[in-house]
Each structure stands twice: as structure tokens, then as C-alpha cells.
Amino acid sequence: MAAASNKPFRWHIGVFLAPAVLVYTAIMILPLFGTLQLSLFRSVEQVQTFVGLANFRTLFGDPNWSFNFWNALKNNVWFFIIHMVVQNPIGVMLAALLSSPKLRFTAFYRTAIFIPTILSFVIVGFAWKLILSPIWGVAPDLMWLVGLKSLFTPWLGKEQYALTALSLISVWQFVGIPMMLIYAALLSIPEEVIEAAECDGITGWSQFWKIKLPLILPAIGIISILTFVGNFNAFDLIYTAQGALAGPNYSTDILGTFLYRAFFGFQLQVGDPNMGATIATMMFLIILIGVCFYLFLVQRRLRRYQF
Amino acid sequence: MKTKFLTALLLGSSVLGFAGVASAADVSLNVESWRGDDLAIWKDKLIPAFEAKNPGIKVVFAPSAPTEYDAALGAKLAAGSAGDLITCRPFDKSLELYKKGDLADLTKLSGMENFSNVAKSAWTTDDGSATFCVPMASVIHGFIYNKDAFEKLGLKVPETRDEFFAALDKIKADGTYIPMAMGTKDLWEAATMGYQNIGPNYWKGEDGRLALIKGEQKLTDKDWVEPYAELAKWKPYLGDGFEAQTYPDSQNLFTLGRAAIYPAGSWEIGLFNTQAQFKMGAFPPPVGKAGDTCYISDHTDIGIGLNAKSKNADAAKTFLTWVASPEFATIYANALPGFFSLNSAPVKMEDPLAQEFVSWREKCKPSIRSTYQVLSRGTPNLENETWVESANVINGTDTPEVAAEKLQKGLDSWYKPAK
Numbered sequence: 001m002a003a004a005s006n007k008p009f010r011w012h013i014g015v016f017l018a019p020a021v022l023v024y025t026a027i028m029i030l031p032l033f034g035t036l037q038l039s040l041f042r043s044v045e046q047v048q049t050f051v052g053l054a055n056f057r058t059l060f061g062d063p064n065w066s067f068n069f070w071n072a073l074k075n076n077v078w079f080f081i082i083h084m085v086v087q088n089p090i091g092v093m094l095a096a097l098l099s100s101p102k103l104r105f106t107a108f109y110r111t112a113i114f115i116p117t118i119l120s121f122v123i124v125g126f127a128w129k130l131i132l133s134p135i136w137g138v139a140p141d142l143m144w145l146v147g148l149k150s151l152f153t154p155w156l157g158k159e160q161y162a163l164t165a166l167s168l169i170s171v172w173q174f175v176g177i178p179m180m181l182i183y184a185a186l187l188s189i190p191e192e193v194i195e196a197a198e199c200d201g202i203t204g205w206s207q208f209w210k211i212k213l214p215l216i217l218p219a220i221g222i223i224s225i226l227t228f229v230g231n232f233n234a235f236d237l238i239y240t241a242q243g244a245l246a247g248p249n250y251s252t253d254i255l256g257t258f259l260y261r262a263f264f265g266f267q268l269q270v271g272d273p274n275m276g277a278t279i280a281t282m283m284f285l286i287i288l289i290g291v292c293f294y295l296f297l298v299q300r301r302l303r304r305y306q307f
Numbered sequence: 308m309k310t311k312f313l314t315a316l317l318l319g320s321s322v323l324g325f326a327g328v329a330s331a332a333d334v335s336l337n338v339e340s341w342r343g344d345d346l347a348i349w350k351d352k353l354i355p356a357f358e359a360k361n362p363g364i365k366v367v368f369a370p371s372a373p374t375e376y377d378a379a380l381g382a383k384l385a386a387g388s389a390g391d392l393i394t395c396r397p398f399d400k401s402l403e404l405y406k407k408g409d410l411a412d413l414t415k416l417s418g419m420e421n422f423s424n425v426a427k428s429a430w431t432t433d434d435g436s437a438t439f440c441v442p443m444a445s446v447i448h449g450f451i452y453n454k455d456a457f458e459k460l461g462l463k464v465p466e467t468r469d470e471f472f473a474a475l476d477k478i479k480a481d482g483t484y485i486p487m488a489m490g491t492k493d494l495w496e497a498a499t500m501g502y503q504n505i506g507p508n509y510w511k512g513e514d515g516r517l518a519l520i521k522g523e524q525k526l527t528d529k530d531w532v533e534p535y536a537e538l539a540k541w542k543p544y545l546g547d548g549f550e551a552q553t554y555p556d557s558q559n560l561f562t563l564g565r566a567a568i569y570p571a572g573s574w575e576i577g578l579f580n581t582q583a584q585f586k587m588g589a590f591p592p593p594v595g596k597a598g599d600t601c602y603i604s605d606h607t608d609i610g611i612g613l614n615a616k617s618k619n620a621d622a623a624k625t626f627l628t629w630v631a632s633p634e635f636a637t638i639y640a641n642a643l644p645g646f647f648s649l650n651s652a653p654v655k656m657e658d659p660l661a662q663e664f665v666s667w668r669e670k671c672k673p674s675i676r677s678t679y680q681v682l683s684r685g686t687p688n689l690e691n692e693t694w695v696e697s698a699n700v701i702n703g704t705d706t707p708e709v710a711a712e713k714l715q716k717g718l719d720s721w722y723k724p725a726k
Contacts, residue, residue, distance in 0.1 A: 062720075064717065129553070155551065158551075
């Protein structure tokens with residue numbers, strides 16, 4: 001007790017934390033609770049009235065809303081699956097190639113692959129819209145050069161392909177992030193471990209599978225959760241490439257675009273902030289459940305190695 | 308010392324500022340607008356013309372960005388700092404302002420008699436008792452065609468639907484031109500340039516539109532499904548990959564001379580005149596058989612109203628009466644070809660393409676887009692759903708009947724026509 005009271009109160013901790021805490025509270029925490037609160041109210045004759053969970057009942061009970069919601073959720077899951085199946089393995093593979101000591105021009109490749117990540121969504125959306133355009137795009141010509149012209153279709157305009165095409169565009173843009181994170185994880189593996197493996201005769205592919213991959217699993221876990229959160233918050237790419245109605249026939253509608261239309265309205269549709277907040281709350285819950293699942297079920301089982 | 312100097316400076320400037328106002332001694336009217344593009348036209352043409360006739364009234368045109376206009380205007384009205392004159396969006400947005408008491412009733416304004424009921428419909432209460440904005444301009448739908456292409460292929464301008472499809476067949480068989488420049492990627496092209504363009508001929512313009520609002524007709528009726536059936540027939544005449552063709556793509560295909568016919572709105576005229584290197588003509592949506600009454604979509608787009616709390620209401624009314632006059636109509640319509648005056652008095656326009664469009668008003672009956680009044684107030688929103696379904700019909704995702712059924716079902720879920 002005496003020792004504790006002797007210690008002066010460490011003000012500087014509070015002082016140093018304050019800016020981040022204040023800013024984060026003001027622009028993240030408060031709006032979050034504001035949104036949750038908004039979802040429990042409804043505007044009745046221009047007055048905000050508490051209605052409990054009525055908005056959620058509308059969202060799930062009214063076929064006009066629930067159809068759109070489930071459609072958006074389904075599309076969002078597909079969007080996420082494509083990222084997990086394509087983006088992350090490619091990211092791991094690129095990182096493995098980059099960390100190979102025999103590869104030349106590593107810095108160039110690293111930069112080139114990472115550049116799309118720092119581009120604005122608007123640029124990416126419009127550039128790809130142009131590349132894939134059946135009228136002026138380079139894609140049809142390039143495919144013609146290799147004799148595959150017959151395989152070209154206006155992907156972004158076809159209901160069955162549009163979402164997959166957009167997911168792949170997004171993968172193209174963000175593949176740099178898993179690459180960089182895993183590249184860093186690979187570089188942090190100490191030489192001794194690799195040398196020990198080599199002494200035991202484990203080289204090449206089996207070295208990657210047996211030694212390196214287990215050591216970078218925590219990084220892959222982090223990437224998965226970042227992808228999950230990013231995908232379920234996605235909006236910009238769909239909006240710039242397909243517009244707020246996420247055509248054709250709502251086939252590219254994800255939760256973000258659905259939220260946008262409900263909250264802000266579109267064309268003649270008047271925005272409904274309460275229903276918008278209801279959708280935002282659902283997005284928050286989905287992400288929360290996903291992150292909890294990862295934190296409590298996956299991350300605890302990942303073995304970490306201290307060197 | 309420093310503070311004294313500052314005070315003196317501030318005092319001096321405020322005195323000078325007042326002096327400026329005092330020396331003008333005029334009434335100054337502020338115009339709120341989202342049409343920043345029109346700034347030059349207002350400054351150089353409209354305002355000088357008005358001020359020359361009405362000494363003592365000064366007009367200031369103060370536009371804000373289109374995306375910010377509604378929010379900014381709402382805030383200014385609430386704070387009491389909005390301009391005297393307010394540019395009106397069509398239908399519900401302005402109606403809401405009127406109901407809140409922000410816009411004054413202009414039913415009895417002199418000059419209002421220059422406008423037909425259709426022209427006023429966008430700024431009239433549901434029961435038709437009060438009008439709160441002076442209609443400024445409308446846009447007309449029709450088809451713009453490449454005259455050179457038509458001459459080369461020996462085509463004449465189609466008047467009936469059979470002639471229209473025969474012409475399309477001929478262009479397609481020749482192969483030099485894409486018969487029609489339209490895509491479904493942006494959805495609204497299919498609805499606005501497609502469905503709302505050819506539709507009025509089927510549902511008989513205002514008759515059908517009002518019957519739909521009254522609940523006497525349904526979107527599943529023959530008159531409302533047939534335009535979809537015609538749209539479905541357009542598919543083979545659109546360019547390769549039209550599913551991913553955007554609105555600017557369509558515009559460019561036509562102005563580069565690669566397509567022969569462009570389903571259009573008259574707002575394209577200004578741009579097309581500067582970009583196209585060939586002669587252009589226009590024809591109204593073809594009718595069923597020769598001699599049928601034709602109907603066109605003459606859609607009300609911009610109006611101007613009076614801030615109910617304006618301190619210069621009398622001067623503002625003088626200005627609005629002038630806006631309702633043929634003089635304003637002539638200046639405006641010539642400065643912005645394709646935005647037509649809604650004035651009943653015929654307006655002389657220089658642009659031949661604009662003249663062609665506006666000449667249809669004499670032989671055809673005008674109507675507005677069917678989804679704009681009343682029917683797009685709820686969820687699902689009929690206008691937005693019409694975009695999606697029109698594109699679906701052309702893409703072949705939905706048959707015309709299924710599309711109509713979906714739209715009617717969506718409408719039924721919230722709209723109960725007044726009995």
C-alpha cells in the first residue's frame with residue numbers, strides 16, 4: 001500500500017492518450033452509438049419517435065426490404081469468398097516469391113504490385129470499366145490477339161458475371177496488402193530456423209509448407225480478418241463501377257450500396273435515415289460476430305513462436 | 308495602438324459597406340439555383356434584359372453545386388438567410404418546401420395563365436388547388452438520327468412503328484452503322500430514353516398517366532406492358548456488348564458517327580451540336596399506324612418560386628411575372644437549346660434541331676414521365692424499379708409481363724390510390 005501511494009500519479013499517460021481517445025471517440029464511437037440509436041427510432045410526422053425493434057421487423061418482415069437485404073448479404077458473402085480464395089493465396093505466393101533470395105528486381109516488383117492499393121477507388125473503377133468496355137476497351141483486342149476473342153463478353157453488364165468480375169478487380173487492387181504483410185512476416189523468420197531446417201534436409205517447397213507457413217499463420221489470420229471487415233464495409237468500387245442501383249438487376253448489390261440507397265436515397269427515392277441506420281446496425285453486428293468468431297475460436301488456437 | 312487601428316478599419320469598412328447599399332437604393336433579389344452551368348447566361352443575357360426594363364430592381368444569381376443544393380437550401384431556409392427567389396426541383400422536393408411554408412403560393416401571379424396544366428403539374432399540389440413555382444423549362448424525348456447515314460442508306464424518317472423497325476433492319480443489314488446507340492449498363496438510359504420515350508404513345512399520354520395515379524389502370528394493363536414488349540424487340544439492334552455500354556459510351560458512339568439512331572432527350576442537343584461532324588435530324592416516337600394521335604414526353608424539369616419569407620416579395624413577383632413572359636422564354640430557350648420553355652406562347656428558336664423537337668408540341672399531345680408524380684413517394688421506389696426492370700427487359704432477364712407484374716406488386720405494397 002505504502003509503495004503504491006508513494007508513486008506519483010502518472011499524468012503523462014492520460015495526457016498522451018487523450019488526443020487519440022478524444023478524436024476516436026468523437027468521430028468513431030459517438031457516431032456508432034448515434035447510428036444504433038437512430039435504428040430504434042422512426043420519423044412519424046417529422047418527429048423522431050421511439051419504435052423499439054420495428055425497423056428491424058420491417059427489414060426482415062417486409063418482402064420489399066428483406067429480399068434486398070438477403071440479396072445484398074448473399075452477394076457480399078460471394079464477394080468475400082472470392083477475396084479469400086483468390087486474393088490471399090496469391091498474396092502469400094507473391095510474398096514467397098519476393099522473399100526468395102534469388103529473385104532480382106525485388107523492390108521493383110514489390111512497388112509495382114503495391115501501387116494499385118494506394119490508388120483511389122474512383123480511378124480503379126473507371127480504369128477497369130474502360131479496360132473491360134466492349135466498345136473502346138483493350139480487353140477485347142488483347143483477347144483477340146491470343147485468339148480468345150470468342151470468350152469475351154461484356155462482363156460488367158451480365159448478371160451472372162458482374163459480381164465476380166468486380167470482386168476480381170478488387171482483388172487486383174488489394175493484393176498488395178496481404179503480400180506486404182506476409183512478406184514482412186517471412187523476412188522476420190530468423191536465419192537459424194531456416195538453417196536448422198536445411199541441416200535436417202528440408203528445403204524448397206517442403207520447407208515452405210513445414211517451416212515457413214506455420215510461422216506466418218498469425219499474419220494470414222490478421223489478413224483474413226482485415227479482408228472480412230473490408231469486404232463487408234465495401235461500397236466505393238461497386239458505386240463507381242455500377243452506380244448506386246448496383247445493376248444489372250441488383251446482381252452486384254452489396255450491403256454498402258444497399259445502405260447508401262436506404263440512407264441517402266437515390267434519384268426520386270427519398271432517403272430514410274432510420275432504415276439506413278437499421279441496415280448499418282446489421283452490418284455492424286455481422287462484422288462484430290465475424291470478428292468475435294475469429295478472436296475467440298481461431299486466434300486462440302494459433303500457435304505463436306517466440307525466437 | 309494596434310486595436311485602435313483595427314477598430315477604425317472595421318468601423319470604416321462597415322460604414323463604407325452601408326454606403327454601398329445606400330447608394331444603390333434599389334431592391335436586390337437573390338436567386339438560389341443548382342444550375343451553376345447557367346451562370347453566364349443569367350449574368351450576360353437574362354439579368355441585363357430584366358434590369359433594363361425594371362430599373363430599381365437588381366438581380367443576383369447565386370448558384371450552389373447540384374449535389375449540395377437541396378441540403379444547403381434547406382439549411383438557409385431554416386436560418387432565414389435564403390434568397391428571395393428559389394429554383395424549384397420538380398415534384399416532391401418542391402412540394403415539401405411548399406407544405407412547410409417555405410414557398411409562397413403563386414396561383415394568382417400574373418403570367419401564370421401562360422402555362423398549361425401539364426406544364427404546371429410539377430409544382431402544383433396534389434389536389435391542383437395551388438401552384439407554387441413558375442415553370443421554366445422542360446426536356447422532350449424523341450430520337451435523334453444521323454442524317455448522312457439515312458441519306459446514304461436511302462432511308463426515310465419513320466413515322467410508324469413498322470417503318471421504324473424496317474429502317475432498323477435495313478441499317479443492320481447494311482452493317483456500316485450500329486442501328487441504335489443505347490446501353491443498359493447505367494439502367495436509366497433504358498428507362499428514360501426507352502420506356503418513357505416510347506411509352507406515352509401506348510398509354511395515351513396524360514390519360515394513361517392520370518388513370519394510373521387514380522388507380523383506374525395498372526402497370527400490368529396492355530397499354531403499360533406493350534412498351535416493354537417493344538423495348539424487348541430493340542435488343543438485336545443495339546451495339547455489341549450493350550450490356551456494359553454506359554451513357555457516355557452511347558453518346559460517343561452516336562457523335563462519332565458509328566450509330567445511326569440515338570434514343571434521346573432534348574438536353575443532348577447542345578453537346579451533340581458541338582461534337583457531331585454530320586447533319587442530325589430528329590423524329591418523335593413512332594406511332595402504331597399512320598394517322599394515330601402522337602404523344603410525347605415533354606418533361607418539366609426546372610421552375611422558379613418565391614421564398615415565402617422574402618422581404619422583397621413585390622419586386623420578386625415582378626421578376627417572376629417576367630420569367631413567365633415570352634421574352635424570358637425566348638432568351639432562355641435560345642441560350643440553352645434543348646431546354647424548352649413551357650410557355651404556351653410559341654418561342655422562336657435558332658437551333659434547327661431544337662426547332663424540330665419543339666415542333667412536335669403542335670401535332671402531338673404532351674405528357675410527363677409517368678413515374679414522377681406521386682408514384683415514386685414510397686418504397687420500393689417506382690422510378691428506380693422502372694430503371695432496373697427496363698434494363699432487365701432489354702437484357703432478356705425478365706419478360707415484359709414479368710417486369711410489369713413486379714412493378715405493380717411493388718407499387719401495390721405502399722400506394723393506395725384515392726378512391
